[in-house]
Amino acid sequence: MTLILLLEQIFNGLQLGVTLFLIAAGLTLILGIMDFVFLAHGAQVMIGAYAAASLTALTGNFYLGILLAIPVTFASGYLLEFLLIRHLYRRSHMDQVLATFGLILFFNELIRIGFGPAALFSSLPASLSGFVTILPETPYPVFRLLVIGVGLACALGIHLLVSRTKIGAMVRAGANNEAMTAALGVNIRVLRRLVFAAGACFAGIAGMMLGPLTAVEPGMGEPLLILSLVVIIIGGIGSVRGAFIAAILIGVVDTLGRVLLPVILRSFMDQAAADGAGPALASMMVYILMSLVLVVRPSGLFPPKG
């Protein structure tokens, strides 16, 4: 394991981290502030990926595809909240779980009907397919660098939104307190819808960024959903800052773990067993980390104040 490879993996970890953050940011607010168990958040990732892929195919331009896909995902989140989600806020968590589970089934099947069950592979335009030398002798894919950049930019944007704007103050104050937000002159129903749509939008962006890197297929969002939940638990439900730190942490730990663990295992196991056990154990690592955090700090590392 050379230093160069290690660096490359760290960057990959950062890329996974920001991707997880994009997904977790919206979800932590939905879970923490609206107290709504939105299991179908992974579907938003999928919708974003498919929107970008099809709009790119339609317009023939990758950048245009993404630019157009962003309002599409925002709209999908907005519509979903308006049509269904808002009827479920008062229901028990169990009801929310089941309804959103039904949504997952529905969306996955809908995509399957519309685009077929096979994975789509989107190709990158020439401008993004190259490599960039980030350090001497270290070529790194331009696109992955872009993903990291987009992710950090979004993180900054969310931070500014939440901490500097009036809407952000409302959200922080707790979009759940009807009386208070009404007194502040904000329509809580619209606020919730916007938070929901924004969360969907960022999750969709994560999906769009993932498209060229992995396969765009039905159900692609669920594994990421689970990982985002771990991020949120570790970071603290309702805390965007916690989500960011936890996401980067998990992205790096998970990526490095998958690479390093087989190496470590190989030192006292035979090759085949090490290569087999490595990835699975690396997957478990994240949950073990989560369990440790839970034992020590049940409300996460950076629970929101108040």
Added chain:
Amino acid sequence: MTLFHILVDGLARNRLLVVILAGFALFPIYTGIADLPFWNDLAMRIMILGMAAMGLNLVLGYGGMVSFGHAAFVGIGAYAVGISQFYGLDNGWIHVLISLLACGVLGLVIGFLSLRTTGIYFIMITLAFAQMLYFLFISLEEFGGDDGMSIDRADFMPIDLWEPLRLYYLIWVALLCVSLFLMVIVRSRFGVVLEAIRGNESRVEAMGLVPLRFKITGYVISAMICGLAGTMFASWQEYVSPDIMHWTRSGELMIIIILGGIGTLAGPLLGAVAFLLLEEWLPELMHVVAPEYAENWMIIFGPVLIAVVLFARGGLIGLIRRIGGGGS
């Protein structure tokens, strides 16, 4: 009150469940006459799934704990058989013992770690633990890893499971035991307090009781019931793989519970019937109504579930009650 009286009291209060159980007991007679042996297979699957759902319902319907971890316990119960057989242990009774023990211990650990939290935290944490176990079993190459392991029908001396209908009635007896057990404890002081905790934990505390003690106990019991279901499942399917413990399987159990009627004893069993029949018939229906989309019958299922959640929360039992004007 003697044990006999307690059981009779339980049976009298749960007439619908008794009817369903009797139905399952007599079912093979019908399939024998009508020459539909495949339906026995389906019935076994329904009984197993129903058993697992009844286990989850104890903590979910009565105790109000939305746990995504219970598919993992079903999986542990199934793997208990596979792993035991791997090491040359073929006695089915011992499999059951190992399964109950393993699920009991695991239920205690996971329950203890998870039940310190509530609400959304609890849901997410049980989900994460389920996934952790899923990945653990994928990584266990020795026991088949991703591909799973095949299982022989266990040796339940003196019963020979290869004789016709023996497995069917073994599963039925297990279901009967679980049903009787639940009938009794749901109405016992423990069960009633568990239900009280769901609605108002602080009042239960104000009575001098420690809610956590009851919740963990309920969790462990429900884990063991799911484990038993898993053990039966192993002999029925003659195969086990990590897929059985994926968190979406827990979601299926929850769907079954709500289809049948949450917080009732017969509900989960009725829900299992409905769920598996839907799974059989929806594709058929699609073939007739919209043949080009026959493969995508699942697209109906999602909205059906949402509709049930929005409009039919009492599930099938709620429906029966409204039509019959009351029942057990």
Added chain:
Amino acid sequence: MSAPVLILDGLTKSYGALCATRDVSLQVAAGEIHALIGPNGAGKTTLVRQIYGSETPDSGTIRLCGQTVNHLSVPQRVRRGIGRSFQISNVLMGFTVFENAVIAEAARRGEAFRFLRPAFSDPALVEGAMAILVRVGIEGRAGTRVADLAHGEKRLLELALALAGDPALLLLDEPMAGAGPEETQHMIEIIARLRSDVGILLIEHDMDAVFRLADQVTVLVEGAVIASGEPQAVAADAAVRAAYLGGDDDAEA
């Protein structure tokens, strides 16, 4: 009177910059009704929560029947002899009045962790449950689901459950809240009858009830005790008049 069932000594609690409880000391004797009054936000409920165990004081001791209970959890304190009725009715929904009492009775006997006998038809529990209901006079509504109870009846059940464990100390947090004039009278009579065995700490806004029931009154303003003693003396206290008693009948403001 008799030995104090509750001794608070120098209780202090702050939430960040807000000091909710300032060096509060008071005593409640067995057989005594001790009223705790004060304007809204004075910290009465916070104080009760510290006695009850759902909040921890920053400093000071809480002694129940002579034993320090600071380190005990809520259920542990309840078993030592505290009964609490909550300001907002905290009864077991989804059950009938009778079933509520049965569960309380099972808890009182330390027999809640049992798995066999059906709880609601167990003769031992039934007897005790009915006795609980008779004490406040709602045995006639035993079969009614809690959701169908009138507000005043819910408050009575709330009181019954607080009494169920045969506590030495009763913490009553505005038991009359939201009750009509008849129900209030009824409640006052019942509480007055309880005087013989139990020590009662009563938070109330209804001054009529306070002056009819209380043997001792403590006035809490902004977390501190500004007066404590017999009702007539407290009512005449200048500081109290200034801070709190604006007129004859204090409204529920």
